[in-house]
Amino acid sequence: MIKVEGLFKNYKTGVVEHVLRGIDLEIDSGESVALLGPSGSGKSTLLNCLGLLDSPDKGKIFLHGQEVSQLSEKEVSRIRLRGLVFVFHFHHLIPELSALENVLLPASLLGQKPTERAKHLMQRVGLEEKAHKSPAQLSGGEQQRVAIARALINGPRILFTDEATGNLDREKALEILELLLEINREQKMTLVSVTHDSTLAMRYETKYSLQNGILKKCS
C-alpha cells in the first residue's frame, strides 16, 4: 500500500545535512508501523515525506500503486483530504470552535456536514459529553482525542502520527495509543507512528529504526 524506493532528503543550513539516505520501505494495508530512533535521526522527515507534507530530494513514493512524490499541491491536497491524515505532536485545534466543530472542519472542506458521524467519532474517542466544549476547556489528552476524531472524519485509509503522545503522561499516552491501535484494527486503516518511546512501539505490528538516515527493520 505504501512503497518507498531510494528516498533521499537533505537539509541545507550552511552545511548540507543528509537526513534520509536511500530509504526503501513497504507498508501493507491495515498494518501498524512504529518508526523509532533518536532525536534528529530523520523520523519526522520520513513521516512528512510519506504524508506528502514534504517532498524528497530523490526517490519515489507510491500510495496504492500511484506515484505521489511529484504531484501538484492541488492533487496532494485532494489525497490529504480523503486518503491520508496526520495527527501531530500538538493537537492544533482551532480555539474558537467547539470540539465537535473542530471534528467537522475537514468535512466542511468537502462541502459536507456529517454531524452524526462526528458525534459518533466523539463517542468513539470517549468525549461525547464534551462535544460542545472549547479546546481550552479540555485536558491535553482530551484535546489529542479530538484531534484523532478530526483526523478520522473523512474516513482516511492511512493515519500518520508524529509523537502524538509526546506531550502526555504515560497513562494518557497509553490510552491514546490503545485508541489508535483499536481504530487501526477496526477500520483496517494503516497506522504509521513516529515515537521515541520503545515501550510504546512494542504495541505496533512492525517496528523500524532510523539512525543516521538509514532505516532498519527491528526484530
Next chain:
Amino acid sequence: MLTKEWWLLTYKWLFGQKKAGQEIRRASYLMGASLWVALISGALGVGALSFVRALVTGFETQLALGVSDFFGPLSYKSGWRSEKEHELLAQKISYPVESYWQGQGLLVGPKTGRGVMLEGRRMWGASQHCSSSNEIPLLTIGQNLAESLGVQAGQNLKILLPGLIKGSLNVKVNAIKSFGLQELDARRVILDDLSLHCYLKVSGKMLMERPGDYLGFRFYPKISPNDEVALMGEVAVLQKLIKETLRDAQPQVKTSKEQNRNFFKGLGFDRAVLSVVLGFLTLAACLNVAAALFVIFFERDKDMMTLRALGMSPLQMRRWILIQGFMIGLLGSTLGMIGSGAAALLFEKGKLIKLPPEVYNLDHLVFSFSWPEQLGVFLFGVGSALFISWGVAYLLSRMKIVEVLSHRR
C-alpha cells in the same frame, strides 16, 4: 467550495471569543486590537474620501444651481437679432425661454453708486402687453449689491445707461437674490425688458442707439444643472431647432457650467487633487488592514497550516483569506460611509464650514452624496482590502506546512 460553515468560521475567526489559555488570550487580544485598528483606519480612510467627495460635489452642485439660476441652465448667443426672430424661436419651445441683451450701467442708491453689468431680459410666453405694473422698469439685483447700495426690495433707484438712454431712469428693485458667487451678487443686474419697453413707450423717452433687439437666449428646461447627460440631450435638440429657425449653421448652445468653464474647471481640479491625496491616504489606511491581516494570519500560521494539512488546497486557502479581507473591507468601508454621512449631517446642521465671504455668497456648505461617486469610494475601500488580502494569501500559500507545524519549532 466554501460552505456557510466556512463563513461562520470566518466570522468566529475574526470576531469570536477565544476561550484559550493565557498565552492565546494575550495573542488574540493583540489580534483583536490590530483588527479594530485596521477597521477604524480603513473606515477613516474611506470616510474621509467619501466626506470630501460629498463636500466638493455639494459645493459644486450648490454653485452650479446659483450660476444656472442667473445664466439659465442653457444659453445661446444668437448675435443681435430682431425681436420677431426671437419670438419665432421661443414659440417652438415648450418650456420658459428668455431673450436678453447686455450693457453696462451705473446704479445710484441711497448709500452709494455702483457700476454694474446689466442684462435686459424678456420672458416669452407670458403677456407682452404693457400694464399698470409696467409703469416703472423692474430690476433684480444681487444681495451684496443691494447691501452696498443701501436698498431693499420694493424701493426705487436711479440707473444710468450711457449710450442707451439720455439722462437717468427711475427703476424699482423687484427682487434681491443671491446666486452664490460674490462676483455675480455684487456686479450683475437683471432688468425686466418688457417693463423697460413699456416705460419708454409711456414716458416718451427713446433709446439712443441699440444695434439690434436681442443678443441671445436663456433657456429654462426642467433639468437639473448638474444632470449633464440630460442637458447635453437638450442641447442637441435646441441646436437642431435653432439651425432650422434662425439659420445659424453652427449654433453654440452652452450649459451654465460651460459659460463659466474656468471656474468649474478649477473646482474639478481641486476635486481631482483632493481625491488623489485622499486616495493615497485611504491606501495608507488599507496598509493598516494589511498589517492586521498579516498579524491575523501569520500569528495563526499554525492554524492555517493545520487546515492545509487536513486537506485545504492552496486555492481554498487563498479564497478563504480573500473572504476575510472582503469582510474587513466591507465592514470598514460601511463604517466609513456611515461615519461620513453622520459627519456631513453634523457639519451641515451645525453650519460648521464657512466659506470666504469675499468670494462666495453662501451661508454654509451643503453636502451632496452622489450615488455613483460614493459607490466608487465604497468599492475602492473594499477593493483595496481585497487586493491586500490577495497579497497575504499569496504569501501564506507559499508557506511550507512542515516548517510551521514541526514540533521542534
